[in-house]
Amino acid sequence: MVVDELDALRDANQGCEMLAFADLSTQMILVTDTAANAPRETLDRLCNEAMMMLGAGRKVVLGEEPSTAALVANSKGVRVFLRAADEPNDVLCCVCAPELDVEAFVADARERLNRISSGA
């Protein structure tokens, strides 16, 4: 189940605080991890940021092509957005602490997202 993958991803990565699986074609967060208790507005804002960073509908805000992954970091935290390999509208939105091990997290998250997206 999607939520099991999200919970496992959060538990396996120190600094991972909230995960949401979204569909960019409907611009909606579909599932969050079970510990997430963010209000709807926060989830909507996260989904909007994913669309902006990854370039939904071929609209690119920075660069030449829609991105397959995006990271936004500031002193308060890191947000990571990943697009599934085979279904570009399937997106994982991740809210993490500043000390996140980005390399390990992205590798783990990408693998789980592709499993979620393929229904494996």
Add this chain to the structure above:
Amino acid sequence: MSDLAELAQKISALVAKDTVFEAGARVISTGGAPNPISAILNEIDDTILERDLEIRADDAVVNLIVSGRRLRGIASASSGADSVLGQVLSREEPEIVAAVFTILSELCGQAQRLTVRYLPPQPFGKGGERGISAKGLAELWQVDLDETPKPPMERFLDANRAAAVAVLHTLDGEIQSSAGDVAALQSILDTQLAEFRALQTHGSGAQLICLEGAFSDGTAAALAIHNDDVAVIAYQPEHLGALHASWRAILG
């Protein structure tokens, strides 16, 4: 400089607004600036009463016994210091002085984050053995205590030079430096940056934004913003983790 003026300067440095504390320890070097050995010597130079300076360098820890602005010796270290532990430094034993420099360089020299915690002193050597002053060690080890670190954005770009395919750095809109083929980066600055920043709803301040596959040749784009500095970087995507780690150490 008179003693009073020097004392005032040191007190001023201690209360400076940019002093950062982490779990009670003071951050004295980030991202290699100032040079970690210079940072340690400056701490020694600021220490009048006898103290145990616990220096934490990323995952390594070394405890220095310091008194009267002199390093007396190493009380303990997380690794590699057995040959000098408990030995009081003396100019008459240059091999020990050199060994201490080697150990500090190995434990701390490449640290991305260096902190210091002042602990009560522990028994160390004999009372009459004073150690060597920070300035004396700087001279023996050929370390510049007054080194002026480069601005943070320059250090960040230096740290990621190997990962970057192209770089364009501006300050207040004026180009400071560039490397590689910057046509696509210039286009981002000229045509996309203003709209992008206007669309951002998640706060402001220093930021790092990385977009994988943003360029048609498959390279990734990074946008680093720090005060009036803006840098756009085209980089190989496998360097994302290192890019973020150095941004956090230097600008985050």
